[in-house]
Amino acid sequence: EDMKKLGLDVNSEEDRIKMGDIVFKKYLTETNNAVRKHSQTATIFHNNSHIPRGDYGFINANTHLEVESLPTGGWGYDHFPLSAAYVRSLPNVEFLGMTGKFHHSWGEFGGFKHPNALIYETSLSIASGAGCSIGDQMHPLCEMNMATYGLIGKAYSLIEEKEPWLDGAEHIADxxxxxxxxxxxxxxxxxxxxxxxxxxxxxxxxxxxxxxxxxxxxxxxxxxxxxxxxxxxxxxxxxxxxxxxxxxxxxxxxxxxxxxxxxxxxxxxxxxxxxxxxxxxxxxxxxxxxxxxxxxxxxxxxxxxxxxxxxxxxxxxxxxxxxxxxxxxxxxxxxxxxxxxxxxxxxxxxxxxxxxxxxxxxxxxxxxxxxxxxxxxxxxxATVLTNLPDKAVVTLTKQEKENRLVLHLLFAHTTLRGQNTEVVEDTVPLYNVLCSVKCDSKPSKITLEPEGKEIPFEYENGRVRFTVPKVDIHQMVVIAN
Structure with a gap:
């Protein structure tokens, strides 16, 4: 009846899609209004497995965005970098990377991925400009599963150590x-x-x-x-x-x-x-x-x-x-x-x-x-040149207040297990990674963080060159000016 009132044909797939969009936008408006009756400061995100690129009707209906991406649930390990690369380009939009502790996907009681997988996924989130969100599922008996929080804690404890190099960091893209x-x-x-x-x-x-x-x-x-x-x-x-x-x-x-x-x-x-x-x-x-x-x-x-x-x-x-x-x-x-x-x-x-x-x-x-x-x-x-292999990820951020660049180097060996299930289990460190980064002036020092270890470098013709001794899942290299 509503479609007929709007002059839309229920037998037309194109018109049904239009109607679906109208209903969804109405839901966004009415839900937000209901929340704001009770709180002007509550955060709102309308759960969606995909952030639609260019759809500001949806984007602006949220106070922040959450990029859902379970690598083992069919998304794969290259899905999150694509979504994150779009969302981080949006002005004044904070976002989270939403992964899960499950071996496979949502709703999986008793499913656990290897700790190295969760360490990599949370590291990929912060290197891509996102915060971290790890999905789990409580048993109907309402008892916390300590193995779940032990797994999550292994990843979050490492992220906590890296937080000083994340605050206020702006991504650099060529x-x-x-x-x-x-x-x-x-x-x-x-x-x-x-x-x-x-x-x-x-x-x-x-x-x-x-x-x-x-x-x-x-x-x-x-x-x-x-x-x-x-x-x-x-x-x-x-x-x-x-x-x-x-x-x-x-x-x-x-x-x-x-x-x-x-x-x-x-x-x-x-x-x-x-x-x-x-x-x-x-x-x-x-x-x-x-x-x-x-x-x-x-x-x-x-x-x-x-x-x-x-x-x-x-x-x-x-x-x-x-x-x-x-x-x-x-x-x-x-x-x-x-x-x-x-x-x-x-x-x-x-x-x-x-x-x-x-x-x-x-x-x-x-x-x-x-x-x-x-x-x-x-x-x-190119701002960054490196000899990382094709399965690696590199990003670069700038902390304006601290006057430093932060180079993120990541690498994980992924394996296909079962049908459409890509996993990370064993770590395969990379050694002696060569890096060259454009810099306006000679850095005062270059350190591996959060270890706080200085490494030697050369500066010539507006580029700083150095060798990273080891990349084990994730390594931050801080170039201080």
Whole structure:
């Protein structure tokens, strides 16, 4: 009846989604009003397993945000860094990282993860700019399970020691990723997932942002895969580039009305009819220069005055009932080669949906292509350079009041146990981790915290270089000015 009054069709999925949003927003307003009748200071968070990027109707209905992410419950260990990278970009929003003590997921009586897992997850929270929240579940007999609080205490006791280097810490990010979810308004966009994985694995400093963000805060802006429908946002990106900002765009993200809206030294032609296609890199790769299969959408363009960094070849034909070869797809047809990735000045374009493709398939050639352009655009301007492996995490914060930088280095060996259950059990320390950090002036000292141990360093050409002797789950390196 309510839908009919609003002129909505109950048989339309689109209209049902609209109605669901109307009902949810009404719930938010009425619930908040009910709380405020009794308290003007009570904190409010409307429990949600996902913080919708760009949805300020939901975001502003809370006094703070809580990023629910149970790595063993199907989220995996790269879900929290993505959500945190968005939430920490929001001005004046405090947030918690919500994990749990359970082996698997909510509602699990008698389920315990290994202490090392909880130590890593809480360390990841604070390194990502969040507070800590650990979910548990009391027995109906209302008796506290001391093993549960022993487990939680092992993690929290270590966090307590690190608190002096967390208070007032502001995140430093070189790269802003304009979230595909924020642009399209749809949850779990694979372009965001793939971009997050590449940035994590490449040890970049980054945030995810929505269309309201101040792009000028970032040295480089990534536009992942999806078309941007809003003219205002496109004009904002143009101004960012005019002021010296660097842009890496993929797929249709640089296309408006059938043309590139930034000068990348090429003219857009349209979507390629073939899928998969083949990448021929013009740069070093792990397996050399050859034809690499790209199982994702691709787009054609003609080059004017841009520099081509990769070429594309089509297969002989798309796999159909009438035409097929081998188990998966036809090989590359070497008779024709087309430009596929181009750069001009501060703007680079990749004619594949590489981020969505990487989220689905994880092919190393996708990441090598991205890293090549990130190096070309950002290069030595990257605030942090390190030799951490791809499963590690690096973040950098600044405590303005204390006039110091805090470098967070994390590493955990994850293992797949059971169906869709990723766990941390054994610790695998990293030794002699090389780090280089941009600093305006020579530091007075560098210490490992909370141990309070000084380490030697060299300062030259605006960068401080040092070696971290050991990273065992989480190590904070404090650069004092």
């Amino acid at each position: 790269i802003g990723v304009l979230s595909a979810e924020a642009i399209l308004g749809s949850r779990d966009e694979k372009a965001d997932v793939g971009a997050n994985r590449m940035l994590l694995e490449g040890n970049y400093l980054y945030n995810f942002v929505d269309t309201t963000a101040d792009f000028s805060k970032y040295k480089m802006l990534i536009l992942p895969d999806v078309k941007i429908p809003c003219d205002e946002v496109i004009e904002k990106i143009k101004k960012y580039v005019e002021n010296g900002g660097k842009v890496l765009a993929t797929g249709e993200a640089l296309v408006k009305d059938g043309e590139f809206f930034l000068d990348v030294g090429a003219k857009f032609k349209g979507e390629n009819e073939y899928n998969p296609t083949y990448l021929i890199p013009q740069y070093e790769t792990a397996n050399g220069v050859t034809e690499y299969v790209m199982r994702c959408n691709s787009f054609r363009f003609d080059v004017t005055d841009g520099k081509v960094e990769a070429f594309l070849q089509n297969p002989y034909y798309n796999r159909t009932l009438e035409h097929f070869c081998s188990h998966m797809h036809a090989p590359n047809n070497p008779e024709e080669t087309f430009p596929a990735a181009v750069i001009k000045g501060n703007v680079a374009y990749i004619g594949w949906d590489i981020f969505s493709g990487y989220a689905k398939l994880g092919h190393i050639c996708f990441k090598e292509l991205f890293n090549h352009f990130a190096e070309a655009l950002l290069g030595k301007e």
